Amino acid sequence: MADTFGILIDGREAIAHEGETILDVLRRAQVETPTLCTHEHLTPAKACRACVVDLKGSRALVASCERKAEPGMEVRTDSERVQNARRGVFELLLSQNDVSTAPSLAAQAESLGADPDRYSGRRYEKGFFDDNQLYVRDYDKCILCYRCVEACGPDVQNTFALTVAGRGFNAGIAAGFGETLPDSACVFCGNCVAVCPTGALMDRREHSLRSEGRWDESRYDVVQTTCSYCGVGCQLELHVDRASNEIVKVTSPMDHSITQGFLCVKGRYGYSFVEAGAE
């Protein structure tokens, strides 16, 4: 087939298809690759550098999430250089962020052997924002993966309420020109919350339950249903507390053909009528 070719991964031949990224090939070949910023439905931000690989002929390491596979490429993931860079990325993040609600980040850091105490210094303190009824923003947990910006922007929502502001260590996510969310262009679809990998963005109910020490995923059933607000047919996953029969969160499957995991404000947050009807 013309659109299929081989590339070498750690000396072994792997099949790549035209248009695939190196990361796509790595995953199919079951080469474990840490990732933070990349997301199946978003443009690769190539910002976290967790997925870097050593590409023959390239001076610096390249982000496998972004770089398209090309015939004849020789990629190494098992070299000390790659492992050191990946470990370094996690060690730097651990030195600045609160990762208490980022289990995937913590697990990947551990499997790379990252030392959380390698670097000391100023923590990333961008503050906790509680300015609306639907979700909270705890930017001390933000790793600036750009997922929320992309979901809010051209990849999903085309609302452009969120952007990156500031430079260097002081860079952070901002709504509009440093406005509160209600004063910004935000339409509260919550798609930024859906893609946030660290819990920096969190639905209000989940945040309340967590701060009361009452968030316990083992107690929740996931109920599939179809959103009843309009005719689009978005699939919803209602996360329901088995004991109290309360909905604690609404999501949509990332692989659903209509939503691709994304919803509007009504589907994601307009569920209290269900509980009202139960009385």
Next chain:
Amino acid sequence: MHEPVLLQRQATPARDLGTYLASGGLAGLKKAREIGAEETVRIVTESGLVGRGGAGFPTGRKWESVRMAQDPERYFVLNADESEPGTFKDRVMIDVDPYMVLEGVLIACYAISATRAYIYIRGEYRREAQILQCCAEELAAAGYLEGLGPEGSALSIEIRRGGGAYICGEETALFRSIEGYRGEPMSKPPFPTVAGLFRKPTAINNVETIANVPDIVTRGPAWLRTLGTPRSPGIKLFSVSGHVERPGVYELPFGVPLRELLDLAGAHDLQAILLGGAAGTFVFPRDFDMPLSYEAAQEHHATLGSGALIAFDHETNLWRVAERLGSFFAHESCGQCVPCRVGTRRQHEMLETLAEGRGGSDERDLLVRLSQVMTDASICGLGQTASTAVRSLIEAEAEGLLAV
């Protein structure tokens, strides 16, 4: 004694078109239009001219790939966002001979059939931006832009002043800035010649590079190689500052020993120099006989970079200098990627400790370890070179070369 080429009008700057024409100006453009675009690009390619902004990419090859691009929409960008600490040659170049810079731009635009030319100039260079604006208007009024634009129209030159970020001198971030976005670097490939400004084929050159072009076209492909060394043909502007008697911009052929430049600038009994700007390396007296060429610099594990040279006497605490460099990079990192965003911050914190005379081998080991992560994994040249000077200092210290 080297007869100046780039600074040929330094003694009597050409501040109006008449003076420029009277001193042989615009002969290169005239010749380029006579011999055609293909031949012009061939001359520039064969001349051996490479980018003087720091990366050293062959100019003719850039032009050739844009010239051969399928897309009729393509751009020329002049990178005048001179921001490397210790570098001020482009400012002097524009000040001394703005028409020569613009003539280079016109030749480039003609050679690649540019849709439009952009000049992206450092925001603080307000005066130089005005000079270029006035000169460009004068050239347009005199008809020299006619026929250089798309389909025989007049070329349009747009001058954009930078917003004050070092990162916007990185070519892909510079494009984003012109486009109206946040100045963040993009990955290469695709390279600018394939997908540059507005994702269109783009040739982007530094001011000094482009100032070489009129003479190269006028004097032919062999001329530049009569100067410099076989592997570094031509001339280079060096910005000299710091502990010297005569700081300023010096033009020298490649291959001249570093010591000669130091003598010209009146340097005595130095502890070290920082060569190549903040992203360069410290060079110590034992290497002062090094020829100033790309190949010799490489052999000495140094870099000429943009040609910046900052001199330090024996009173200087070089760790304090490194701390300022660290502060610079932490301040100028755009914040896009983790190794640079967090790494430059951590590097600066450790350098603060060392500059205060605290800290020990742990900090030094960790700086080297961090340097490797930043060099390997950062997106662009800023993060990749933000620790180069620090590493050279750590190595020099281990060899006992530091005075304080």
